[in-house]
Amino acid sequence: MHLSDIWNEDVYNGRVVTLPPINVRTTAGLDLRHTVELRLSNLGNHYIRIEHDSGELGLHDIYQGFRRALPIMGEEKVTWLEDGDGRSWKRLHEFANEVLEDLAEQVGNAELSEWYADLQKNFHVVLEIRRARVRDAAGDEREATGQDSAETAGQLLLNPITSYATALEEWTRRRVPEVHNLCGDAGYDTDMIARTDNTTLVVLPGSPNWVYLGEEEKVEFVASLPPLLQRWRQELRDRKNALDKTLKAGGLEKTKRRQVEEDRMSVARHVADVRLGLDRLHSQRLVPAGVQRRLVDRLYEAAGLTRYEDELDEEICEVEALYDLVAAHVGVVEEEKARDEEIATSKYQGRMQAALGVLAVLSLVGLFDAINQFTQASAADRVPSVWASMELAFVLLTATAIAVGFWLTGRRGGKHGHGV
Structure with a gap:
């Protein structure tokens, strides 16, 4: 290009x-x-x-x-x-x-x-009038300026294109709007650049072709921006609508915090891209010469693009607020799940401790019974048999294991509050 x-x-x-x-x-x-x-x-x-x-x-x-x-x-x-x-x-x-x-x-x-x-x-329709002539009431002709074009045909040239035609040359029934010449300090007193919602008039009498080409580029650049800004907004709206569906469908119960954070990072990157795009559109580096940059800015303002930017900002705020809401909701859900798991774990440990307590009591009863039998037996009978020795060792080891288990369980419970 x-x-x-x-x-x-x-x-x-x-x-x-x-x-x-x-x-x-x-x-x-x-x-x-x-x-x-x-x-x-x-x-x-x-x-x-x-x-x-x-x-x-x-x-x-x-x-x-x-x-x-x-x-x-x-x-x-x-x-x-x-x-x-x-x-x-x-x-x-x-x-x-x-x-x-x-x-x-x-x-x-x-x-x-x-x-x-x-x-x-x-x-958008751009009309360039490279040369025109105007005839006065006496029949004399002269080269027309931009102001002449506005005065003689402003009803047509300075109004936007409307819908269905209802009569031949119906534009003659329209009013001549107040002329807003966007040339400013970038043109001569004979020049005119005027913009409507869907048309732009460019009249630069006496200017060479390359001047027209430069003005063309500015007009077309600004005229091509509304669909771009609309698309950026639509992409943000699609993300917001997807979140709304999740909220309405109750899908947040299955959503993980990590997924929410990944989605939020994706949105943040998209918003950053949009901000970068807007910065490029407004950057002085885009059109370095100040007088040319001001004409682009005036065209931008006349096209109503600042309203598109305001709508973009509103969409960004709504999407970010919705993600904050989702993240907060997911956080509450996860906290509730964690509390439920702690309660369930605590109950499970209580049942386990009760079972271990019963086993401990039974093991101690067996140990004391073995000791009583040993002390009441005659000296000859006190020499334990191999099986009796193995039984006694098993009882002692079981008792030791139960004691260590109680100690560890109590230590974990004390450290984490609920034994989790």
């Missing part, structure tokens, strides 16, 4: 895929040639660029050109001009959708949803 020198290529660069040109045949039988490019950016603001270099245009032609980007434009016939395969489309947005679908199918490990954009909503 060969950009003008107003951009820092270390921050903003990309690739251009040039497609064959297309033809739009209007209902009046006119053939309009359009070039087609797919611009892929390292920042993620990819877009399909369709351009028509018309030469001389009247206001009706401009109005139809504006409306051609609408999904509700009247049916026309869109076909390839070179190497056509017989396919045709009724509207430009249908053609653009199919380009995206074809591309997604050719890219490995790509889901169509990751590439798809709502081209019925996310479109």
